[in-house]
Amino acid sequence: MRRTLLAIVLVLLLGGVARAERLIVSVSNHRVTVTPNYSGEELVLFGSVEKDTTTPADRTAYDLVVTVMGPRADMVTRRKERTFGIWINTDYRQFLQVPSYLALFANRPFDAITSPEIARRQQIGLNNVLLTQRVSGDFADVVPNDAFRSAFIRLRTQRGLYREDASAVTFLTPTLFRTGIPLPAEVPIGTYEIEIKLFANGAFIGKTETAFEIVKVGFEQFVATTARQNGLIYGLATAAMALMTGWMASIVFRKD
Amino acid sequence: MQLYLPIADLPVNVFLVLAMGAAVGFVSGMFGIGGGFLMTPLLIFIGITPAVAVASVASHIAASSFSGALSYWRRRAIDPALASVLLCGGVTGTTLGVWTFTQLRALGQLDLMIALSYVVLLTTVGSLMFSEGLRALMRTRRGALPARRTHNWIHGLPLKMRFKRSKIYLSVIPVVIVGTVIGFIGAIMGIGGGFILVPIMIYLLRVPTSTVIGTSMVLTLVTMLFATMLHAVTNHLVDAVLALILMVGGVSGAQFGARAGQKIRGEQLRLLLGLLILSVGVRFAIELVIQPADLFTIRELGVSG
Numbered sequence: 237m238r239r240t241l242l243a244i245v246l247v248l249l250l251g252g253v254a255r256a257e258r259l260i261v262s263v264s265n266h267r268v269t270v271t272p273n274y275s276g277e278e279l280v281l282f283g284s285v286e287k288d289t290t291t292p293a294d295r296t297a298y299d300l301v302v303t304v305m306g307p308r309a310d311m312v313t314r315r316k317e318r319t320f321g322i323w324i325n326t327d328y329r330q331f332l333q334v335p336s337y338l339a340l341f342a343n344r345p346f347d348a349i350t351s352p353e354i355a356r357r358q359q360i361g362l363n364n365v366l367l368t369q370r371v372s373g374d375f376a377d378v379v380p381n382d383a384f385r386s387a388f389i390r391l392r393t394q395r396g397l398y399r400e401d402a403s404a405v406t407f408l409t410p411t412l413f414r415t416g417i418p419l420p421a422e423v424p425i426g427t428y429e430i431e432i433k434l435f436a437n438g439a440f441i442g443k444t445e446t447a448f449e450i451v452k453v454g455f456e457q458f459v460a461t462t463a464r465q466n467g468l469i470y471g472l473a474t475a476a477m478a479l480m481t482g483w484m485a486s487i488v489f490r491k492d
Numbered sequence: 493m494q495l496y497l498p499i500a501d502l503p504v505n506v507f508l509v510l511a512m513g514a515a516v517g518f519v520s521g522m523f524g525i526g527g528g529f530l531m532t533p534l535l536i537f538i539g540i541t542p543a544v545a546v547a548s549v550a551s552h553i554a555a556s557s558f559s560g561a562l563s564y565w566r567r568r569a570i571d572p573a574l575a576s577v578l579l580c581g582g583v584t585g586t587t588l589g590v591w592t593f594t595q596l597r598a599l600g601q602l603d604l605m606i607a608l609s610y611v612v613l614l615t616t617v618g619s620l621m622f623s624e625g626l627r628a629l630m631r632t633r634r635g636a637l638p639a640r641r642t643h644n645w646i647h648g649l650p651l652k653m654r655f656k657r658s659k660i661y662l663s664v665i666p667v668v669i670v671g672t673v674i675g676f677i678g679a680i681m682g683i684g685g686g687f688i689l690v691p692i693m694i695y696l697l698r699v700p701t702s703t704v705i706g707t708s709m710v711l712t713l714v715t716m717l718f719a720t721m722l723h724a725v726t727n728h729l730v731d732a733v734l735a736l737i738l739m740v741g742g743v744s745g746a747q748f749g750a751r752a753g754q755k756i757r758g759e760q761l762r763l764l765l766g767l768l769i770l771s772v773g774v775r776f777a778i779e780l781v782i783q784p785a786d787l788f789t790i791r792e793l794g795v796s797g
Binding site for chain 2 (some may be wrong): 314387475479
């Protein structure tokens with residue numbers, strides 16, 4: 237009996253804390269299809285901050301950080317060094333289960349939203365996102381200015397796969413917000429998680445999550461899947477295609 | 493028109509790739525070569541990874557050598573016995589080549605090895621061909637007949653066999669070795685190897701010019717088909733869409749190239765080809781020596797989930 241009562245009190249308490257503000261979000265499209273002539277697109281995330289009676293009256297200005305994470309993958313970053321006069325891949329680092337797409341959006345600069353300590357804990361900003369490396373048998377993230385880590389982020393950013401934009405989130409009203417999620421042409425397929433974190437006066441006050449999916453459709457997806465799953469049939473088909481093309485050419489252009 | 497390449501994982505302009513195929517086809521038709529040594533670097537140049545380029549070009553070369561081999565077969569310019577002995581080596585060499593390719597890729601040294609092989613092979617073959625062409629040109633200017641040696645040390649080897657259509661009596665050992673070497677480098681570099689094989693067969697094995705190109709095309713055809721299969725099964729790197737565009741461009745370009753080639757004299761043709769091969773080799777050399785724009789590269793080890 238006492239235990240049940242305690243549980244009810246706890247639920248009420250926690251529920252009360254979590255419900256101080258409620259985030260309601262939605263993406264413009266939960267299923268993005270990549271067709272053969274897909275050349276990138278932009279999704280729109282919009283939502284609102286719902287206040288209720290327990291919300292402190294002095295809370296008026298909210299800050300938002302939106303994190304979009306694509307399917308995770310293992311990646312290797314290699315560094316070239318000059319050896320015997322030519323440039324050779326020498327050193328490398330393995331990045332384990334890092335997001336293949338990563339975007340961080342906010343309504344104002346990350347350091348203005350919250351303290352460095354909270355930013356680190358909540359993984360706010362590309363410098364604070366956890367990117368696990370395998371460093372000689374150990375698994376750990378390293379300092380943000382590590383050569384391999386910064387090169388990794390720089391290369392992914394160049395391809396449009398990693399991005400951070402501290403002005404992408406716009407508040408239409410004090411509680412209604414929207415942000416665009418740009419997806420480049422070579423976007424990895426899979427499930428994308430979106431985390432929306434709410435801050436007020438530098439303090440983290442809650443978050444919500446949503447997701448969308450990127451799927452490839454059509455002939456090219458069929459080709460890619462076949463190549464990976466039925467290598468032998470795919471190889472035979474390609475070889476047959478080569479022979480057909482060659483044979484047809486010799487008929488079309490036959491001189492004698 | 494943009495088209496997304498499923499395996500190379502990048503959008504390309506169809507007309508650009510088609511034009512590249514046609515240009516390389518023109519050159520290959522003109523010189524009677526597969527053109528892989530031009531196609532692979534061009535693909536790398538437009539941003540396709542060397543691994544995908546090498547694997548996909550293999551099927552492109554198979555197509556162009558098949559159409560070539562068919563017309564040579566009709567003219568009875570293929571020596572079936574010589575081709576089968578070459579193939580014994582060729583298939584072994586291709587298997588070894590694809591295996592080495594997979595190992596190097598895992599070590600992260602594939603791109604380097606492809607570039608290094610291009611530098612070594614193309615500069616050597618290119619300068620040899622260029623100087624030979626130059627000498628031949630000088631000889632014809634002076635009006636002297638080329639000196640012809642009929643036998644060399646290769647004709648002293650055992651296991652001799654009579655190749656009827658080529659009218660030669662030759663040991664199978666050097667033939668198998670040549671086949672193996674061509675198969676091996678072909679699988680690693682994404683080349684048919686015709687531009688090395690034809691001179692070797694003419695100068696070293698003394699195969700008459702009437703059967704040499706047709707027979708070398710059979711070797712190219714089979715090793716490249718085999719390489720396509722192996723690359724598809726082991727590395728999943730063959731981009732069929734890319735290969736098809738290249739094939740269509742290549743086989744049509746080759747027809748016009750062949751007509752253009754008939755208008756140019758043999759020595760000049762060799763001189764030009766030597767220069768072309770040499771310049772591709774030098775371009776790769778420069779790339780290795782100058783500091784790359786970015787010292788870091790990323791490779792994905794496969795998306796999970």
